[in-house]
Amino acid sequence: MSTLKSPSLRTADVARLAGYSVQQIRNLEREGVLPSAARTASGHRIYGEPHLQSALAYRALATATGPVEAKRIVRTVHEGPAAEVLALLDAAHARLDRERTDLVLAKEATAAISAEPIADVRPSDSMSVSELAAALGVRPSALRHWDAEGLAVPDRVPPRGARRYSPAQARDARIVHQLRSAGYRIAPLRALMPSLRSGYRRDDVETALAARDTSIAARSRALLDAAAPLGTLLAATGR
Numbered sequence: 001m002s003t004l005k006s007p008s009l010r011t012a013d014v015a016r017l018a019g020y021s022v023q024q025i026r027n028l029e030r031e032g033v034l035p036s037a038a039r040t041a042s043g044h045r046i047y048g049e050p051h052l053q054s055a056l057a058y059r060a061l062a063t064a065t066g067p068v069e070a071k072r073i074v075r076t077v078h079e080g081p082a083a084e085v086l087a088l089l090d091a092a093h094a095r096l097d098r099e100r101t102d103l104v105l106a107k108e109a110t111a112a113i114s115a116e117p118i119a120d121v122r123p124s125d126s127m128s129v130s131e132l133a134a135a136l137g138v139r140p141s142a143l144r145h146w147d148a149e150g151l152a153v154p155d156r157v158p159p160r161g162a163r164r165y166s167p168a169q170a171r172d173a174r175i176v177h178q179l180r181s182a183g184y185r186i187a188p189l190r191a192l193m194p195s196l197r198s199g200y201r202r203d204d205v206e207t208a209l210a211a212r213d214t215s216i217a218a219r220s221r222a223l224l225d226a227a228a229p230l231g232t233l234l235a236a237t238g239r
Helices: 011-018 022-030 049-065 067-079 082-114 129-136 140-148 167-181 186-197 202-236
Strands: 155-157 162-165
Touching: 011 022, 011 049, 022 049, 049 067, 049 082, 049 202, 067 082, 067 202, 082 167, 082 202, 129 140, 129 162, 129 167, 140 162, 140 167, 162 167, 167 186, 186 202
Parallel strands: none
Antiparallel strands: 155 162
């Protein structure tokens, strides 16, 4: 990275410019996210532009992809071929694109499901775990997990307590399935599902999905923000 301008920066300078603490900068260097710093005769670290750009790239990537993948990408910038870096970035963009597509489908599906009337219910309309799992395209273990978390709770039929899903309970499971497919986590769903059961308010679902939309947009922007420091680092190496 000798082609980058390398002004002498203290640890505190890099931390301030990158928005991290001094200890976080030291941790990132130890983990290989920042190149190894030079040392003064007294042992103080001397950082330069490559370290700052690495910290900026990691900060944006951590928001976009999570810290584990962000470290992998920045380490690859330092150690691997440029083609591998680009492949990792392409994969990150592809994941976000899939999440956006899944979110659109979830919005459409939950709107349709929530509007479905349920009337003239008969005992024969209920479904077993295996039947509902097949209808949703999920594993029976997923339904059992949702039951344990209070998201889609079926009736229990004696004598063995077999699970049976009424049409309303199956609708719970269908909405959970769509929201989970869109990336919605279990904990927020636990807070959301009781209000849906009490009246299937479409506004609640739309609010939940809008929050997911905002999250995806923030991660997309962060991935874009990472492009400048990553490009600077790659250009400096002639790759």
